[in-house]
Amino acid sequence: MKQTCLYDKHVALGALMSPFAGFDMPIQYTNITDEHQAVRTACGVFDVSHMGEVTVRGVDAERYVQHIFTNDVKDAPKGKIFYGMMCYEDGGTVDDLLVYKMGDGDFFLVINAANIDKDWAWMQEQAKGFNIDLQNRSNDYGQLAVQGPEAEQVVEQVLGLACKELEFYTVKTIGDVIVSRTGYTGEDGFEIYAGPNYINECWDKLIQSGRCKPCGLGCRDTLRFEVGLPLYGDELSQDISPIMAGLGIFVKLDKEEFVGKEALLKQKTEGVAKKLVGIELQDKAIPRHGYSVLNADGETVGEVTTGYHTISSDKSVCMALVDSSYAKLGTPLQVQIRKKVFAGEVVKKRFYDKHYKK
Amino acid sequence: MATVKEGLYYSESHEYVKVEGNIGYIGITDYAQHALGNVVYVDLPDVDDEVTAGEEFGAVESVKAASDIISPVSGTILEVNEALDDEPELLNKDPWENWIIKVELSDKGELDSLMDAKAYEAFCENA
Known part of the structure; x- marks a missing residue:
């Protein structure tokens, strides 16, 4: 290890x-x-x-980042940082990442530790035809x-x-x-x-x-x-697109081109089968990753992605991927926790307010 | 350092039984509560439920994870420690005083397969 x-x-x-x-x-x-x-x-x-770092430099650096990244870094000022995803052609998520614009033709990408090998292979594959110097600096x-x-x-x-x-x-x-x-x-x-x-x-x-x-x-x-931030492997994955995860604001569909654009555009306009929601339970029992989410009739309609008894607000809440017809705020849903079923309802995915200095 | 109490019976999954006649008080050990960290929820069974030696009857949850509570003995639940509903942290404060369920033992012979305090202490040291 x-x-x-x-x-x-x-x-x-x-x-x-x-x-x-x-x-x-x-x-x-x-x-x-x-x-x-x-x-x-x-x-x-x-x-x-443990987080991974990849540098992209060269005359095609911006064009390459635009190609692999869902957010729009075009003509960004030096020093600006973007959050977004890399996606597969079908819209599934390769990883979520930060892109730092260090200078013209000079980008610093921060990727998830669990995905370094997979991302690196995918990024190299996508680099064909771009005049860039791509380096995996994760060990440095x-x-x-x-x-x-x-x-x-x-x-x-x-x-x-x-x-x-x-x-x-x-x-x-x-x-x-x-x-x-x-x-x-x-x-x-x-x-x-x-x-x-x-x-x-x-x-x-x-x-x-x-x-x-x-x-x-x-x-x-x-x-x-x-604060409702996703973790790759829970709220984002090869099967969970940023649109399904409610992260559409980081997917700039008006951009000329990027991998997965067509599929994500289709998801955005036609809707998705499953959506990420927040659920608050009435009881103190704790919903955990993988537990089943049931509708009022007891039919399985989704799965918990992350759940806790929150420390800041003292509530049992979770994020869950559910059939889109159950994603509306206030929809009654239940979570199966071991042998029992606990009632709750759909709430916003933010269980505590962010305190950023903006 | 985790404490161990004399006179109780212990399982390898870190539950104890305190026996008084035909009655057993089942809880988790000090070693278990240390390993779990802050207990934030206890999933309690119901009175009159049957428990079976080696099978789970509830769960103790820390912030991070849920751990099954395995019954060291078989029997019928006479009483459940309802105080743990409101104050799950009692298991951290004093796991010996705060047993989880009180059971009427159906087979006292099962106690022979459990560890005594000395054996359990050695078991924890090697864990």
Whole structure:
């Protein structure tokens, strides 16, 4: 199993380690609830060095990114960041990713750890006929996510990285270090990409400062879930298109061309068979990934993608992929949890409001 | 460090039975609650349900995951610890005091196949 450049630090802190996407990753250091609350109320740091990085450079770089990416990066200013997906011809999702415009003909793509090999193969295949230098830099970069309402002060004062002026979804480089105002928690925050030595240095400073709690992947999932952010493998997959997942605003169908455009356009205009919804249960029982969703008559009409008893709002809620006829807000639905069936209804997929600095 | 209580019977899936005559109090061990982390929900069975040794009768859920509770013995449920409905975290605070179900044992011979405190302590150390 692979390890990130901070593996020894996690073990020394007594983290509960568990396999994720081929890496031995910290799930929690103390407990998920405390770490979750630290990010909501103050500041937390995550080792997300498992994430993949791909660079696209050259005269055709923009045209290539436009070809593989659902969002529109054409003529974007330097430093702008886009969220979107790479899709197959049939509209299914290869991966969701961030595209950083580092400069003209220079893009930095951040992909999911679990998908690095698959994405890399697909991206190389799509690169035929483009004059670009495509590089998989996943092993070269470590990554930290510093997240929470105090993240700006912590990054400025503890790490000495000037980030105050960075707007939401923009990036800058400080020497070899890449700093962006992004994250996966619904809070303000920054992501820092650099080589292993610098990442270790930052981690030590952050932990020693006492102003930033080490946070594991456990609360990374509860945080992103509460604000309705998708996780590839749960809410997006080869079988779940961005249109089905309700992420149509990141699919620019007025763009000239991109892989999957025709299929996604068809889904958008003709409708999709299944849609991602939020469900809130009346009971405290917890819906989990894979549990069946039933209609009022007890017929199976979908499946839970992620569910929790939320930490910030104390409710049992889930995201679920259901037949589109049951996707309307307020529709009564039930979830089968072990031997029992629990009543609930369709609600918005956002269970907690985001607090971005925009 | 997880505590183990003398005089109880233990299963390999980290449940205990405290026996008083024909009555058994079934709960999860301190080791189990440590491993689970914050308990946020307990799926309780109903009074009069039958439980069977080696079969699940409910579940304990942490933030992250659900774990089945396996009955170490067979019998009929006489009482369910309803307090866990409102305060599932009682299992973290004191798993020994907060048993989950009270059962009328149908076969006390089953206790012979469970571990005593000493054996369970050794089992946890090797886990």
